[in-house]
Amino acid sequence: MNNKAPKPTNPQDALSQMEAFIEIVKILRKECPWDKEQTHKSISHLLIEETYEVYDSIIKENYDELTKELGDVLLHIVMHSIIAEETNKFTLADVIQAISDKMILRHPHIFANEKVEGTEQVLENWEKIKIAEGRKSVLEGVPKDLPALLKAERIQEKAAKVGFDWNNKEDVWKKVEEEIEELKKEIEGGNKEKIEDEIGDVIFAVVNAARFENIVSEQALQGTNNKFIRRFQFIEEKAKERGLNLKEMSLEQMDKIWNEAKQANI
Numbered sequence: 567m568n569n570k571a572p573k574p575t576n577p578q579d580a581l582s583q584m585e586a587f588i589e590i591v592k593i594l595r596k597e598c599p600w601d602k603e604q605t606h607k608s609i610s611h612l613l614i615e616e617t618y619e620v621y622d623s624i625i626k627e628n629y630d631e632l633t634k635e636l637g638d639v640l641l642h643i644v645m646h647s648i649i650a651e652e653t654n655k656f657t658l659a660d661v662i663q664a665i666s667d668k669m670i671l672r673h674p675h676i677f678a679n680e681k682v683e684g685t686e687q688v689l690e691n692w693e694k695i696k697i698a699e700g701r702k703s704v705l706e707g708v709p710k711d712l713p714a715l716l717k718a719e720r721i722q723e724k725a726a727k728v729g730f731d732w733n734n735k736e737d738v739w740k741k742v743e744e745e746i747e748e749l750k751k752e753i754e755g756g757n758k759e760k761i762e763d764e765i766g767d768v769i770f771a772v773v774n775a776a777r778f779e780n781i782v783s784e785q786a787l788q789g790t791n792n793k794f795i796r797r798f799q800f801i802e803e804k805a806k807e808r809g810l811n812l813k814e815m816s817l818e819q820m821d822k823i824w825n826e827a828k829q830a831n832i
Contacts, residue, residue, distance in 0.1 A: 718773040735778040797827040
């Protein structure tokens with residue numbers, strides 16, 4: 567059993583493990599019916615799922631799970647590289663070389679003679695180098711399909727690195743209040759398109775305010791989502807224990823159990 571699977575020459579060595587793993591993926595690509603059929607596009611959504619699973623394990627601080635999920639992401643990197651190699655697009659070596667070159671180029675304070683005074687200057691230099699590489703806009707590197715909250719934060723961060731930012735967080739919160747007032751006026755007017763536009767402005771302003779508080783909005787909302795799930799499921803459990811039908815309960819009854827969940831710090 568498993569007589570085909572390559573074994574690392576030194577199980578304690580990452581490079582040896584990597585070589586054996588690449589051979590495993592190549593064998594799967596040649597001999598497994600499912601793996602043989604896959605293309606860059608057919609597995610692209612799976613890479614997104616795996617990335618979220620990595621994120622989830624980090625938030626949970628579950629390092630056994632993180633080890634496995636990082637392996638799943640590595641599988642996709644190797645698989646995409648092998649698929650590309652089959653049509654002479656690029657190889658895994660090209661991928662590694664490209665990221666190595668990028669890290670060296672973008673860290674002149676480490677690999678050259680440039681001096682920096684702190685993290686902010688490192689990030690500013692990073693953006694300047696990317697523009698020098700041929701990008702026409704500092705926002706060019708923001709993936710268009712990022713989740714909206716995360717995308718808003720990345721846009722704001724990149725604009726801030728070239729000086730387009732508020733000077734203090736008091737002004738940021740004033741902007742949030744201003745956007746809320748504009749939303750209220752549009753709600754009174756009843757124009758759905760304008761209401762949608764203003765809701766977007768409010769959310770964007772809140773993301774910006776969160777950034778000034780060093781809070782990742784995507785993470786904060788995920789936390790709230792998970793908290794809501796826990797408390798709502800608590801309502802469901804308590805309703806069942808008390809012989810109540812959730813659909814027939816009043817909002818007041820459900821809210822009472824919700825407060826029980828809050829008091830229990832659920």
